[in-house]
Every structure is written in structure tokens, then in C-alpha cells.
Amino acid sequence: MSDKNGNSSNSPKTSDLDDLEQRLEDAKQRHAPEVEYENDNSLLGMAWRISTELVVAVLVGCALGYGIDYFAGTGPWFIILGLVLGLAAGLRNTFRLVLEMEAEEKKRLEKQGKS
Template sequence: MVFMPEKNGQSDPSSPTDLDTLESKLASAHARRAAKIGPDKRDDNSLLGMAWRLSTELLVSVLVGMFLGLGIDTLLGTKPWGFFLGLGFGIAAGFMSVFRTADAMNAKSAHLPIGDKVPEPDDED
């Protein structure tokens, strides 16, 4: 009995195809890489990006509050109280923004839906 090649060029339908061999090699390579890197290994560039984002949000909030305060001072002639009031509101808004963004980043890294409370561990002693 002579086997005729099939459409994919395989002569014996019971033997694995080249694609199956490639998939098994890729799976073993991914497993070796995951074991080498570890599940919680983070890139330093992503941490630097997060720090840059948080510091930028804080700085922009403070500057916007400060300039709005200066604008109020110019319009109403209440120098320096509008500046200090705007600076205070800018600092408060900046910290709120930083805390909100940091919570969102933590929820994302913990694979939690953003906006939900983090579940507390049960104290069953």
C-alpha cells in the first residue's frame, strides 16, 4: 500500500504535523521563560513611568491652583489671599489625584476591578 500525500504534504495522517511540533516547542520555551523571569518581575521602566506620572499630576495640580489664585487676586484685588487659597486647593487636588491614580495602579496590578474595595482577609483564629 502506497500513501499518497495529503493536502498539507503529510503522508501519514497519524503522525504529528510540523505545526504541532512547533506549538509544543513554543509552549516549552514560554514555560522556561516564565520560570526564569518569575511571575512578579517588573520592568524598571514601568516603575519609572509610574513615578513620572504621579509627580507630573501633583505638579500640574499645584500649578493650576496657584495660577487660578493669582487670577482671582488680579480680578478682585485680594493679593495674596487668592494665591494662598488657590495654592491650598491645588495641593489638596494634587494629593487626591495622586492617591486616586495610585489606587487604580494597585488595583490593576492586583487584577481587581477599578473602583471596588480591596477584599480584607478573614480573621478566623
């Protein structure tokens, strides 16, 4: 900011603008906590994503297994396999999401560290 002010001392007009900019910047800083809020929101969204994905994957696995059993008449075996695979798929999705979240968090922290 200091060299900007140094430049602007040549003409009074830009000095006014710079002054305004400085004050705007200050005002923005004072009302900064919006970042927290936004982050909070996407966390709530994340929670919804993880919980539904975990449950629905199991249901879909079971439904597929039940479908195969129903049409092929292979007893309870495919529904059991579907249940296990569904659980695995749900956990895998959750795991992937958490990894994604961690990567984003890291990026955000790095950005904050820079600014």
C-alpha cells in the same frame, strides 16, 4: 496537553505539529522574564506621572488664585486658597492613581494565579 497528544496519535502529521507547538511553548517559558521588565517600565512611567501631577496641580492652583487676585484685586487671599486647593488636587490625583495601580496589581496577581 496529554489529551491533545492522545488525539494526535491518529495522524502522524498533527503529532509533528503538536510536538512543535510543545517545543515552542517550552522555549517561550524559558524566555519568560519579559513580564518583569514590562512591569518595571510602567512603574517608572507611574513614578513620573505621580511626581509631575503632584507639583503641577499646586502650580496651577496658585496660578489660578493669582489670576483672580490680579483681576479682582482681592489681596493675597485667592492665591492662598489656590495653594491649598492645588495641594488638595495634587494629593487627590496621587491618591486616585495609587488606587488605580493597586487595582491593576490585584488583577495581574489574579491572572498569574490562574495561569
